[in-house]
Amino acid sequence: MTLSYLRTFFVLVSGVVGYYVGTLLGEPVLGAEIGCVSGLIVVFLEKQLQSVSMSGLSSLVFGLILGIFMAKLMSNVLSLLPLTEFFLSVSEIVLTLFFSYMGAILALKGKDEFNIVIPYVRFKRQDSAEGVVLLDTSAIIDGRVKDIVRAKFIFGRLVVLRSVLQELQKLADSENDIKRMRGRRGLELVKDMQNDPEIEMHVHEDDIVPSQGVDEKLLILAKMMEASICTTDFNLSRNAGVQGIISLNINELSQAVKPMLYSGEEFEIKLIKVGKESHQAVGFLEDGTMVIVSQASELVGQEVLVVVTSILQTQSGKMIFAKVTEK
Numbered sequence: 001m002t003l004s005y006l007r008t009f010f011v012l013v014s015g016v017v018g019y020y021v022g023t024l025l026g027e028p029v030l031g032a033e034i035g036c037v038s039g040l041i042v043v044f045l046e047k048q049l050q051s052v053s054m055s056g057l058s059s060l061v062f063g064l065i066l067g068i069f070m071a072k073l074m075s076n077v078l079s080l081l082p083l084t085e086f087f088l089s090v091s092e093i094v095l096t097l098f099f100s101y102m103g104a105i106l107a108l109k110g111k112d113e114f115n116i117v118i119p120y121v122r123f124k125r126q127d128s129a130e131g132v133v134l135l136d137t138s139a140i141i142d143g144r145v146k147d148i149v150r151a152k153f154i155f156g157r158l159v160v161l162r163s164v165l166q167e168l169q170k171l172a173d174s175e176n177d178i179k180r181m182r183g184r185r186g187l188e189l190v191k192d193m194q195n196d197p198e199i200e201m202h203v204h205e206d207d208i209v210p211s212q213g214v215d216e217k218l219l220i221l222a223k224m225m226e227a228s229i230c231t232t233d234f235n236l237s238r239n240a241g242v243q244g245i246i247s248l249n250i251n252e253l254s255q256a257v258k259p260m261l262y263s264g265e266e267f268e269i270k271l272i273k274v275g276k277e278s279h280q281a282v283g284f285l286e287d288g289t290m291v292i293v294s295q296a297s298e299l300v301g302q303e304v305l306v307v308v309t310s311i312l313q314t315q316s317g318k319m320i321f322a323k324v325t326e327k
Contacts, residue, residue, distance in 0.1 A: 003105075007043045010101050014039030017097060021090055042098070046105050067103025071096040131156045133248065134218050136231035137167045140186040144250055145230060146193055154230060154248055158201040160190060161221070163214050165203065219243060258287045258318070263308050266325060270303040271296060291320045299324065 015036040022031015075092045083091075133156050139145050140160070148154050168190070171183025193199045204221070212220070215236050222229050228246035231237055237247040261267070271281040274297050281296040293299075293306050306322040 006101075006104065007046075010097075011036055011039035011043060013097060014042075017093055020093075024086070024090075042101065046102070063103035063106055064100050065103075067100035068096060070103065071099040074099070132225050132227035133158050134222055134225075134227050134229045135160050135164065136218060136229060136233060136236060137164050137186070137214060138232040138236075139230045139250055140164070140168065140189055141171075141182045142232045142250055143185060143189055144254075146189060146196070146199070148250065148253065149193070149199055150196075153253065156200075158193065158199065158230075159204055159221075159225075159227070160201065161204045161214065161217055163217055165190065167214055215239070219245065254287070258289060259285075261308050261311065261320060263310060266305060266307045268303055268305050269293070269322075271300045274300055285320075289318050289320060291322055293322050293324060296324050 015032045018035015018038070019028050019032035022028040022034070025031065071092070074095050075088070078091055079088060133154055135145065135158055145154070149158065165187070168183050168186040171179045172187055174180045174183065190201075193201050215233075218229055218236070219240060221227070222240065222245045223243065228248050229236065229240050230248040230250065231240075232250045234249070234251075237249045237252075240247040269283040269285070269291055271283045271293060273282050274280065275282045275292050277294075279295050279297050281293045281300050283291045283293065285291060291306070293304070294309075296304065296306075305325045307325050308320055308322050310321045312319040312321065
C-alpha cells in the first residue's frame with residue numbers, strides 16, 4: 001500500500017513539475033501531460049524490478065537522502081557545462097525528483113538488508129558475542145524461552161516475524177481447545193517478553209516472501225542477518241544446521257543440563273506406577289527422566305531410596321534403571 005501511495009504521489013508531482021516547465025514555455029497543459037506520462041513511464045520501469053516487500057520509515061528516509069545527494073552531485077556536474085540558467089534550473093528539479101524517487105524505491109525494495117543494520121544490530125566490537133536470535137513458533141508455544149533468556153543462556157536481540165505472530169493468532173482462534181490454549185499462551189508470552197525490561201525483543205513487521213512458509217522465512221532471514229534460530233522443532237533445527245545456520249534447540253539444552261547420575265549413586269524418588277514387568281515400579285526425576293526400579297511394584301505410591309544399576313541413552317532421552325537399597 002505504501003508503494004502505491006508513493007507511486008501515485010510521484011506521478012502527480014511529475015505532472016506539477018511538467019505544468020511548471022510548460023508554463024515557462026507557454027504550453028502548461030502539454031507540460032503537465034508530458035510530466036504525468038513521464039512519471040508513469042518511470043513507475044512502469046521501476047515495477048519491472050523484482051519486488052521484495054514494504055519497508056519502514058528508516059529505509060525510506062535513507063533512500064531519499066541518498067537520492068537527493070546523487071541529484072545534487074549530478075546538478076553540480078551539469079553546472080560546469082555551458083548551459084543556460086533555465087536548463088540548469090529545470091534539470092535540477094527533474095534530477096532531484098528522479099533520484100529521490102529511485103532512492104526511496106530501492107531502499108524499500110532492499111529494506112531487509114537495510115533493517116538488519118538499523119533496528120536489530122548496533123555497531124559493536126568484532127569480538128562481541130551479542131547477536132540476533134529469531135524465535136520460532138514452537139519455541140514461543142513451548143514457554144521456556146523466557147526463563148532461558150532471563151538466565152542468560154540465550155542472549156542478544158530477540159526477533160519475532162510477523163508471520164510467526166499470525167500463526168499464533170490462527171492457533172488462538174482455532175476451534176480445537178488445545179491449539180487455542182497454545183496460541184493464546186504464545187501471544188501472552190510474547191507480550192510479557194516485550195514488557196520485560198531485561199529482554200530486548202523486536203517484531204519484524206514485513207514478510208520477506210509472502211508465498212513462503214514460516215520456516216522458510218526464518219531460514220532466509222537468518223542467513224541475511226547472520227542470526228541464529230531458537231526452536232524446539234527438530235526438523236527446522238536440522239535444516240538450519242545443513243544450511244550453516246546456528247540453531248538453538250531448547251530441547252537439546254534441556255537434555256544437556258539434566259543432572260548426571262552414575263552407576264552406584266543413590267537418590268530418593270517417589271514411585272508413581274507399575275512398570276511393564278510385574279515386579280517393576282516407575283518414577284520420574286524433576287527433569288522428567290524416567291526411572292525404572294526393579295522389585296518395587298509393591299512400593300508404588302511411596303518415596304524410596306534407590307541405587308542406580310544402569311543408564312540407557314535413547315533418542316528421546318535417558319532411562320535410568322535402579323533397585324531399592326537395602327536398609
